[in-house]
Amino acid sequence: MAMPHTLVATLVANPSNPGVTDEVIAAAARALGHEPEHSVLARGIAADLIFSGEAKAAEHAIRAALKGLSIDVIVQPLADRRKRLFLADMDSTMIGQECIDELADFVGLKAEVSEITERAMRGEIAFEPALRERVSLLKNLPVGVVDEIIRERITLTPGGRALVETIRAKGGYTCLVSGGFTLFTGPISAMIGFNEHRSNLLLVEDERLSGEVAEPILGKAAKLATLRELRERLGLQAHETLATGDGANDLAMLEEAGLGVAFHAKPAVAAAAHARIEHADLSALIYAQGYRAEDIVSG
Secondary structure, three states, rough: OOOEEEEEEEEEEEEEEOOHHHHHHHHHHHHHHOOOOEEEOOOOOEEEEEOOOHHHHHHHHHHOOOOOOEEEEEEEEEOOOOOOOOOEOOOHHHOOOOHHHHHOOOOOOOOHHHHHHHHHOOOOOHHHHHHHHHHOOOOOEEOOHHHHHHOOOOEEEOOOHHHHHHHHHHEEEEOOOOOEEEHHHHHHHHHHHEEEEEOEEEEEOOOOEEEEEEOOOOOOHHHHHHHHHHHHHOOOHHEEEEEEEHHHHHHHOOOOOOOOEEOOOOHHHHHHOOOEOOOOOOOOOOHHHOOOOHHOOOO
C-alpha cells in the first residue's frame, strides 16, 4: 500500500479582512485529527499546515471547522506547489468587470448583454455563439470608447500585479488568456505585467466596430490549447502550471493545470476546479505557492 502523500493546506484571508488567527490555525489543525506542522506566511492573512492524508477529505474537514469564517482553504501536494507557468482569465478575474458588458452600456444594451454573458459563464449556453450574438449588438460603436472604458471603468483585481510580478521574478512565465478582445487585453496585460496576452479580435471598419469578431473564436478549447502549447514550449511538467478563471470557458484550462483555481467563480466552475477562492484576492495564489509576505514582488 502506497504511503500517503505529504500535503499542504493553505488558509488564506482577504488582506482587507485578516482573519487567519492563531485560534483559526488551531481549529484547522484539530480538524485534521492530529498536530500538523504549521507556519505563518503573512500574519493574519495566510498560513500553511503540512500533513499526510487525503486531500479532498482534509479540505472538507477544514472547511467544516471554519464554516462561517471568510477564509479560503487550498489543499495540494507540498512538493509541487511552486509554479513556473501562470495562465489567467481577464474579465471578472484579473479585472473586476466584463469588458463586453461595458461596451454594451455605450449602446444602451448592458442589461441584455450582461444576461447573455452570465448564461455563457455559467455554461448554460455555448460560449462562441453567445460571443457572436453579443458582438453583433455593438455594431457601429466608435472604437475610441475602449480607451474611455479602460481609463474610467476598469479596475484591476487586488493582488493581481503582485502575483504576476512575483511569478516572473522567480523565473516563471505569465499569459493573459481571454475570451474577450485584444483591444482590452493588450493594454490591461501591460498594466498588470504579463509576458503575453491572447484573446479575440474585434473587427473594425472606419474606426467603428463592424459587429463581427474574427474567426476562429478563442474560447474554452483555445484556452486549453494555449496552456498545453506554452507548457511544451517552456519544457514544463503538468504540475508546474497554474491557471485561474471564473467562467465555464475556463474549466478545461483549470482542469489541465497542475493547480486550477476557480476565482470568485460560477458554482459549476467552483465545484469542478482543484481549488476555489471565494473570499481572498489574487494574492491568495502567491501564498498557495508557499511564498511569504516578504517574498512578494510588487512594482
